[in-house]
Amino acid sequence: MKVYTPHSLEEALKIKEENPEYLWLAGGSDIMVHRKFNRMHPSGLIDIHRLSALQDVRRTDAGEFEMGACLTFTQVIENPLVRRTLPDLIEALETVGSMQVRNQGTVGGNIANASPAGDTLPVLYLRKALLKVRSRKEERKVAIKDFIIGPGQTVLQPDEIIVSVILPPLPAMPRYGFLKLIPRQALAITKLSLAYHEYSRTPGWEGAFALGAMGPVVIRPVKTEQYLRENGCSPALLGELKDVFMQEIQPIDDIRSTASYRSSVAFELLKKALQLQG
Numbered sequence: 001m002k003v004y005t006p007h008s009l010e011e012a013l014k015i016k017e018e019n020p021e022y023l024w025l026a027g028g029s030d031i032m033v034h035r036k037f038n039r040m041h042p043s044g045l046i047d048i049h050r051l052s053a054l055q056d057v058r059r060t061d062a063g064e065f066e067m068g069a070c071l072t073f074t075q076v077i078e079n080p081l082v083r084r085t086l087p088d089l090i091e092a093l094e095t096v097g098s099m100q101v102r103n104q105g106t107v108g109g110n111i112a113n114a115s116p117a118g119d120t121l122p123v124l125y126l127r128k129a130l131l132k133v134r135s136r137k138e139e140r141k142v143a144i145k146d147f148i149i150g151p152g153q154t155v156l157q158p159d160e161i162i163v164s165v166i167l168p169p170l171p172a173m174p175r176y177g178f179l180k181l182i183p184r185q186a187l188a189i190t191k192l193s194l195a196y197h198e199y200s201r202t203p204g205w206e207g208a209f210a211l212g213a214m215g216p217v218v219i220r221p222v223k224t225e226q227y228l229r230e231n232g233c234s235p236a237l238l239g240e241l242k243d244v245f246m247q248e249i250q251p252i253d254d255i256r257s258t259a260s261y262r263s264s265v266a267f268e269l270l271k272k273a274l275q276l277q278g
Helices: 009-018 029-036 073-078 080-085 087-093 099-104 107-113 121-126 222-231 235-249 259-274
Strands: 002-004 023-025 044-047 057-059 065-068 130-134 139-143 148-150 161-167 175-181 192-200 206-212
Touching (some): 009 044, 009 161, 065 080, 073 080, 073 099, 080 087, 087 121, 087 192, 107 121, 121 206, 175 259, 192 259
Parallel strands (some): 023 044
Antiparallel strands (some): 065 161, 130 139, 130 161, 175 192
16 A cells, blocks of 8 residues: 655645545544454555644634644644634543544544544534635535535545635634533543533523434434524423424434434433533
């Protein structure tokens, strides 16, 4: 197997255009797992993890926050600007696997892997992230909700790369959080996760939820959010809220959990996010 180490993004894109079957290598954690279980046999790798063009962190003139796709989870967690600006993302990243995984795994890799259990994804969906995608011929922006189309499936073309993640500004959040269920505290794939933003509770509840590892892609329970906006957030409404939520989420059965178990736990996480008992 050939491994190329380009010195610039332009050189990397040239290699990829000429060899579309080669894979991008950033953290490499997913590639190593796939190779171990004989699910992937790339003829070549393009090592991009040292490219400075993929490691910027900045504020745009439009007030957006942009971070390079090859930033590791640890680099994001330790960046002062990110910590001040994106505390919800920091909270999610601090739950990822182990220190070794956080030191190797990258933001762009977590997105491109398109696993329903990816820990960055629910927060990025709530933040309406845009992905800057580039080939030698053009650059485009794709909303993350349109980028991931199924488990391990994205709209990324063979000659393209994710350059950066762009996060538009949001209203101030008095409350936010990332809740997840895992079999053990380290080196375990997430069974279920829920990210939430809460903007206000008066006069009606205003906020958003995103559920990971529930279906083929991240689930945004917009009907549940609408119910809370119209009816408020009250323990007296738990029964109706549960009916709306359960009808909307429609979880999957897979090797990690049953649909019934996911439904039950997901509602408990929702109650915890809303600080409701009953």
